[in-house]
Amino acid sequence: MKNTTQLLKQLNIDYPVIQGAMLGVSTPKMAAEVSQAGGLGTLAAGGLSPEKTIQLIRETKQYTAKKFAVNLFAHDVPREIDIQDFNHMQDFLQAYCKTNQLPFELKKPEDLHFYSYQDQIDILIDEKIPVVSFTFGMLNPAAIAALKKNNSQLIGTATAVQEAIALEQSGVDMITAQGVEAGGHRGSFLNPDQLPQIGAMSLTPLITDAVKIPVLAAGGISSNKALKAAILLGAAGVQVGSLFIPADESMAAECYKNAVLNAADEDTQLTRAFSGRWARGLSNAFMKAVEKSGLKIPEYVVQNSLTSALRSYAQQNNLKDFISMWAGQSSSKAVRGKTRDIFAALVKDGWE
Amino acid sequence: MKNTTQLLKQLNIDYPVIQGAMLGVSTPKMAAEVSQAGGLGTLAAGGLSPEKTIQLIRETKQYTAKKFAVNLFAHDVPREIDIQDFNHMQDFLQAYCKTNQLPFELKKPEDLHFYSYQDQIDILIDEKIPVVSFTFGMLNPAAIAALKKNNSQLIGTATAVQEAIALEQSGVDMITAQGVEAGGHRGSFLNPDQLPQIGAMSLTPLITDAVKIPVLAAGGISSNKALKAAILLGAAGVQVGSLFIPADESMAAECYKNAVLNAADEDTQLTRAFSGRWARGLSNAFMKAVEKSGLKIPEYVVQNSLTSALRSYAQQNNLKDFISMWAGQSSSKAVRGKTRDIFAALVKDGWE
Incomplete structure (x- = not known):
């Protein structure tokens, strides 16, 4: 439990x-509730504009000190x-939306704008964010240096031992070991x-053995017993997502x-259909349709942009066949309730 | 730990x-050593002839009471x-063996003979085998009834909750929950x-919750800590394979x-290349060549038969590129030594 003591400190x-x-x-409210309860809440800001990032940070600060x-x-x-892949996918999505009576927003490749995490670093520094976690790769050395100068703790995400070692060498303070569950x-980047x-049963001890910094186990942490099991396996702590999806403070559609x-345990799958990046979610009609199309899926963030209108509409209108219902393999262990009770x-x- | 007490009893x-x-x-020697040490050794008899089955059982009995x-x-x-798939694969394998200077044995589909577990049941009864475990499906009701009459304990293998429920309903006494690690x-059959x-971190508690009989966690059980973690997750015990591959009593090639x-953690993959059935093993040249061929792989046991000469030759000649090196995601935790020490x-x- 030495690792846990270090993590808590x-x-x-x-x-x-x-x-x-x-x-x-x-949501900001969910993050605040977890922090209020003695854990560490997290604000999801990946890919957001600088303006939206500031807004969410300030909102969270209103809920918790x-x-x-x-x-x-x-x-x-x-x-x-790749314009050809882009156009083929957009044509497919346009036809798909028409068939399913969903709104569609035609985009031009040259008009697409994607935000970079680099546009957010200064904000995190100005707002004195004490812990910055990240996934999909490694922050560049300048960003790491700037955040460290600001006394931010950095948490990187690894799905394999080599990624954990690369993250440790880049100077992060902790690593989230993301099991296949x-x-x-997926945070994979190498x-x-x-x-x-x-699987987390293999990944957690392998990464714990390979690095000196604290490791957080993620994937399948669905109960107090699983938390204890992860710590037995060498993790200092855990990262928990799916259990909070049905929380009152969650903005997931009903x-x-x-x-x-x-x-059920078999209801999730890995897919690139929604964002262009591999992710685990509950299977639905949209995933299957994109797979069946046989089309080459544009890379992240391009595909994410092509599906964004569809996803927003589905979320607002409670249409589960078109929402990216990200969820882990232990999702059925989740229950409704207040974040603090979960x-x-x-x-x-x-x-222990 | 109630489950474990029940299992031990x-x-x-x-x-x-x-x-x-x-x-x-x-090997018989390995199984005997595990049983002598206070665990339960297992003789691998899947797909073997009745004669070979008897021989191995008697050999094991010589080593342990x-x-x-x-x-x-x-x-x-x-x-x-499917004759066409068979011929295409055989042609590919013939050319592959020639290129790689490996012996090749041409087979005619009509001459193939496959043994069934049904040919082994009477032997297990005559030899009073106290525990019969199985994978790839469910024993038929007659076999279950005959073994139970003989006071054999039955252990089925499940890779998903529905399989565990089906096995419990069929009358087995325990279930091995086989995580993706x-x-x-893979024991998958439904x-x-x-x-x-x-992953085992999700599968173990989900199956434990779904059935009343004891559950054995398999996959990623690579240390005493992992054993304890599995039991915390609700398993009554564990099944361990990869840790014993480098044992002195193992017949794996050097x-x-x-x-x-x-x-490394990323060195294994799931493949149908060797046997026609999904299995996890260390990636090698043969797996990649079959994948690259794009050919439809005949089902198990057909593909297994087509590759049997190749596999035997590779094992005898220590050629790792052509051996089905089955191994789990925690393989690197294994060490050389006597089975009893492992x-x-x-x-x-x-x-606990």
Whole structure:
């Protein structure tokens, strides 16, 4: 439990539980509630504009005086878009939306604008964000230096041992070891063609052995017993996402919450259909249709942009077939309720 | 730990550790050593002839008076072979063997003979085998009734909750919950087109919640800490395979043992190349060549038969590129040594 003691001290929190950032699900209120309860709440800011990032940070600060983390996508914005792939996918999506009576917004490749995490670093420094977590890659050395100068703790995301070692060498303070069970986007970045799919039972001890800094286990942490099991495996703490999807403070659509609560173990799949990046979510009609099309899916953030109108409409109109219902393999363990109660149940018998 | 107490009583063993059956790796001597040490050794008999089955059982009995399990493949033998797929694959393999200076044995589809587990049941009864484990499906009701009448304990293999429920309903006494981390063949049988790939951190508690009988966690059980973590997650005990691959009593080729010891977390993959059935093993040239061929791989046992000469030759000649080096995602945790020492290290600090 030495690792846990170090983690609690390093983050100055009471419980070794970090709430996972879930764009489109987690909210400032959720992050604040987790931090208030003694864990570390996280604001999902990956890919957001600087303005939106500031707004969400300030909103969170209104709810809590405690520290919380801000999560970034450490991802290079694509320099060139393959116009042919873009057009084929857009044509397919246009026809698909028409068939399914969904609104469609035609985009021109040259008009697309993608935000970079680099546009957010100064904000995090100005706002004195104490913990910055990130996924999809490594922050560049300048960003790391600037955040460290500001006394931010940095948490990188690894899905394989080599990624964990690379992150440690880059200077991060902790690593989230993301098992294949985890919902949402895979953090994989070193070998994108061969997506690592390593179960938490293997990944947690392997990464813990390979690095000296504290490791947070993510994926399948669905109960107090799983929290304890992860710590036995060598993790200092855990990151928990799916358990909070049906929380009162979640902005997931009702149909999405229900799908999570009723999910069977086999109901999730890895897909690139919604964003262009591999992610685990509950299977639905849209994923299957994109797969069946046989089209080459444009890379992240391009595909994400092509599907954004569809996803927003589906979320607003509670249409589960077109929402990216990111969820992990233990989703069915989630229950409805207040974030604070979900958190309390998770830590109720401690972590040893 | 109630589950573990029940398991130990039910199997009359000292430690809640079952040695996984590994055809081509585990041996009568290994099974006997595990049983002698207080666990449950297992003889891999899946797909073997009745004669070979008897021989191995008698050999094991010479090494130990303690109980051991015999593992079967509860798989229906294919009724019809797709001749075109068979011929295309055989042509490919013939050319591949020529290029790689490997012997090749031309087979005629009509001459193939496959053994069924049904040919082995009477032997297990005559030999009074106290524990019969199986994978790839469910034993038929007659076989279950006959074995139960003989007071055999039955252990089925599940890779998803629905499989565990089906097995419990069929009357088995225990279930091995095989996480995606596990090496060797996947036990999946209910939905072969959509191979369940559920990490042990999710699968173990989900199956434990879904059935009343004891559950053995398999996949990623690479240390005493992992054993304890699995039991915390609700398992009554564990099944361990990869840790025993480099044992002195293993019949794995030296190159295979070395590959396991030096495996990185990302070195294994799921493949149908060797046997026609999905299995996790260390990537090698043969797997990649079959994948690259783009050919339709005949189903199990057909493909297994087509590659059998190649595999035997490679094993005898220590050629790692052509051996089916089945191994789990935690393989690198294995060490050389006597089976009894590997077992002792695994259970050294108990299971609570």
